[in-house]
Structures are given as C-alpha cells and as structure tokens.
Amino acid sequence: MPTAYVTAPTDEADTIAERLVEERLAACVNRFPITSTYRWEGEVHHDEEVVLLVKTSDDAYDALVDRLEELHPYDVPCIERFDEGHVLESFAAWRDESVAAESE
Amino acid sequence: MPTAYVTAPTDEADTIAERLVEERLAACVNRFPITSTYRWEGEVHHDEEVVLLVKTSDDAYDALVDRLEELHPYDVPCIERFDEGHVLESFAAWRDESVAAESE
Amino acid sequence: MPTAYVTAPTDEADTIAERLVEERLAACVNRFPITSTYRWEGEVHHDEEVVLLVKTSDDAYDALVDRLEELHPYDVPCIERFDEGHVLESFAAWRDESVAAESE
Numbered sequence: 001m002p003t004a005y006v007t008a009p010t011d012e013a014d015t016i017a018e019r020l021v022e023e024r025l026a027a028c029v030n031r032f033p034i035t036s037t038y039r040w041e042g043e044v045h046h047d048e049e050v051v052l053l054v055k056t057s058d059d060a061y062d063a064l065v066d067r068l069e070e071l072h073p074y075d076v077p078c079i080e081r082f083d084e085g086h087v088l089e090s091f092a093a094w095r096d097e098s099v100a101a102e103s104e
Numbered sequence: 105m106p107t108a109y110v111t112a113p114t115d116e117a118d119t120i121a122e123r124l125v126e127e128r129l130a131a132c133v134n135r136f137p138i139t140s141t142y143r144w145e146g147e148v149h150h151d152e153e154v155v156l157l158v159k160t161s162d163d164a165y166d167a168l169v170d171r172l173e174e175l176h177p178y179d180v181p182c183i184e185r186f187d188e189g190h191v192l193e194s195f196a197a198w199r200d201e202s203v204a205a206e207s208e
Numbered sequence: 209m210p211t212a213y214v215t216a217p218t219d220e221a222d223t224i225a226e227r228l229v230e231e232r233l234a235a236c237v238n239r240f241p242i243t244s245t246y247r248w249e250g251e252v253h254h255d256e257e258v259v260l261l262v263k264t265s266d267d268a269y270d271a272l273v274d275r276l277e278e279l280h281p282y283d284v285p286c287i288e289r290f291d292e293g294h295v296l297e298s299f300a301a302w303r304d305e306s307v308a309a310e311s312e
Contacts, residue, residue, distance in 0.1 A: 001184075002293065003184075005292075007238060014139075014141075014150075017139075017141040018141055018148060018150075021141050021142060021143055021148050022143075022148055024143075027142065027143075028140055028141060028142035028143075028182075029140070029141045029142075030111060030138045030139075030140050030153075030155060031138060031139050031141075032136060032137065032138045032139070032155075032240060033240065034238045034239060034240045034261075035222075035225075035238075035239050035240070036236055036237070036238050037222075037225040037226055037229050037236060037237045037239075038229060038235065038236035038237075038306070039229050039230075039232075039235075039236075039306055044226060044229050044230055046222075046226075049238070051238060051240075055182075065296065069296075075298070076296075076298045076299055076302050077296065077299065078236075078263075078296070078299050079295070079296040079299060080209075080211075080292040080294070080295045080296070080299070081292055081293040081294040081295070082186060082290060082292060082293065083293045084109075084184040084185055084186060085106065085185040085186065085187045086184070086185040087183070087184045087185070088169065088173075088180075088181065088182075088183040088184070090179070090180045091180055091181065091182050091183060091184070094180050098142070098143055105288075107288075118243075118245075118254075121243075121245040122245055122252060122254075125245050125246060125247055125252050126247075126252055128247075131246065131247075132244055132245060132246035132286075133244070133245045133246075134215060134242045134243075134244050134257075134259060135242060135243050135245075136240060136241065136242045136243070136259075159286075186290060188213075188288040188289055188290060189210065189289040189290065189291045190288070190289040191287070191288045191289070192273065192277075192284075192285065192286075192287040192288070194283070194284045195284055195285065195286050195287060195288070198284050202246070202247055
C-alpha cells in the first residue's frame with residue numbers, strides 16, 4: 001500500500017486534504033507544519049509549508065497523483081510515493097474500503 | 105530495520121511511547137502532532153492526533169504490533185511498517201542493543 | 209531516490225539544513241519539531257528535537273551521510289535512508305539538478 005508524501009502551501013493544505021478524502025482518492029490524510037529549506041534561482045530560501053501524508057490504495061495511486069497535480073498551486077509539486085512493508089490487516093481493509101480507484 | 109508509523113489520540117501518545125521503550129519493544133519513539141482528515145459513517149472529519157514513529161528491530165516487530173494493539177484505544181488503529189534502506193551503522197547497533205525481542 | 213531521516217538538537221537543525229542545501233548535498237530539507245522518548249544509561253528520557261527529511265539523489269547519498277556525521281553534534285546520530293517508490297517526474301528532475309554529488 002502507498003502513502004503519498006506531498007508538500008503544499010499552508011493555506012491550501014486543508015482544502016487539498018478534504019477534496020482527496022471527499023473524492024475517495026484517499027482514505028485519510030495526516031498533515032503537519034514544516035520549515036522547508038531549498039535553493040531557488042541561486043538563493044537559499046526557508047518557507048513554512050505543510051506536509052500531507054496521503055493514505056491510499058495501489059489501484060488509486062495514479063488517479064490520486066493526477067488529481068493532486070490539478071489541485072496543487074505549484075508547477076513542480078513534491079509528490080513522492082512511499083510503500084509500507086506491512087499494514088495492520090484491519091486498517092488495510094478500512095483503507096481499501098474507503099478508497100474507490102478512478103478506474104473502478 | 106523497520107519503523108512503525110502509528111497514529112494515536114493526543115492524550116494517550118506519551119503513555120504508549122513510554123511503555124514501548126520501557127518494555128524494550130522500541131529503541132526510541134519520535135512523535136509529533138498532526139491533523140487527520142478522514143471519512144467516518146459518511147461524513148468527513150478533521151481530528152487532532154499524534155504520529156508515533158517507533159524505531160525497532162526486525163526481530164521485535166511482530167511483538168511490537170501485538171503490544172500496540174493491546175495499548176491502543178482504537179479498534180482499528182493505524183499501524184504501518186516502513187523499512188529503512190540503510191541505517192548509520194552505529195545507530196543501527198544502538199537500536200538493536202536497546203530492543204529485546206519478546207522471542208529472546 | 210532517497211530521503212534521509214535525521215534527528216538533531218533544535219538549536220542546530222537550521223544550520224545543518226542550510227549547509228546541506230548550500231553545499232548541494234540536498235535539493236531541499238523539510239524539518240519539524242518532535243518529542244523523542246528513548247532509554248539512556250538505564251533511564252527513559254523525553255527530549256525535544258527536530259526531524260530533518262533530507263531530499264537528495266542516489267549518487268549524492270554517501271557524501272551526504274559523510275557530511276552529516278561531520279556537522280552533527282552527536283557521536284551516534286540517527287541517520288536513516290528511506291527510498292521513494294516513485295517521485296513525480298518534474299520534481300525528481302529538479303531534485304537531481306539541485307544536487308551535485310561529491311563524486312561529480
């Protein structure tokens with residue numbers, strides 16, 4: 001099962017999380033504030049952002065990424081996939097039931 | 105080596121973390137507050153919770169999950185396994201020494 | 209592509225993050241405060257620390273770890289590697305461009 005790791009502007013993270021759950025592309029989204037340090041046009045920047053950990057299913061992952069690209073304000077958003085080695089069975093079942101892959 | 109990703113109610117996270125370290129099922133637990141968005145009985149909810157990142161060993165992982173299920177107040181807790189591709193040798197040794205798998 | 213998971217003292221995390229980006233060993237660093245519970249010399253401790261999620265490239269990972277060991281104040285720092293199963297192509301390209309492996 002995959003978790004998508006996404007960073008987003010603080011004032012847009014709630015909306016993105018809610019849409020993904022409403023549209024059944026995510027079973028749940030865990031989010032928290034971070035400080036990001038990065039280089040842009042030769043300068044080092046420090047911005048306040050939010051990480052969204054988006055819990056979805058294998059079948060729904062591609063549709064989730066497509067939708068994230070539509071919802072996200074950045075041209076080059078951080079969208080990374082981390083796969084769990086194991087998920088407690090009852091929670092894995094809940095995740096699968098909560099997510100309806102686009103292809104279904 | 106595995107890290108268990110667990111979400112728990114804010115007022116129970118400290119106790120769970122402490123028990124796991126005391127009982128040598130975890131070498132350490134890193135925890136932080138999150139906002140969770142999820143669907144429950146048809147409604148989208150936003151709750152404040154805590155993520156616990158539980159650093160353990162391969163041998164102790166199953167015993168850790170069993171104990172988490174006993175300690176956790178939810179019927180269907182989020183308990184997910186993420187495996188590191190590499191751990192700095194000295195830290196990996198410390199993790200192994202700090203954890204005594206139930207089976208030993 | 210790897211993300212390095214590193215814990216550090218709160219008052220040193222900013223400097224470590226900035227150095228890694230300046231020296232092109234990291235494309236970006238996402239950091240956030242945590243509470244760590246661990247056993248040290250027989251006692252269970254709770255410390256406030258910071259997690260740094262260091263986004264780098266495969267080629268630069270070893271040089272990154274070497275530099276982290278130089279910069280980090282602990283003798284046994286937590287430096288763990290997590291590999292993404294997939295990274296959005298545009299973001300992966302930006303990560304690779306932003307990082308210049310020592311070996312280059």
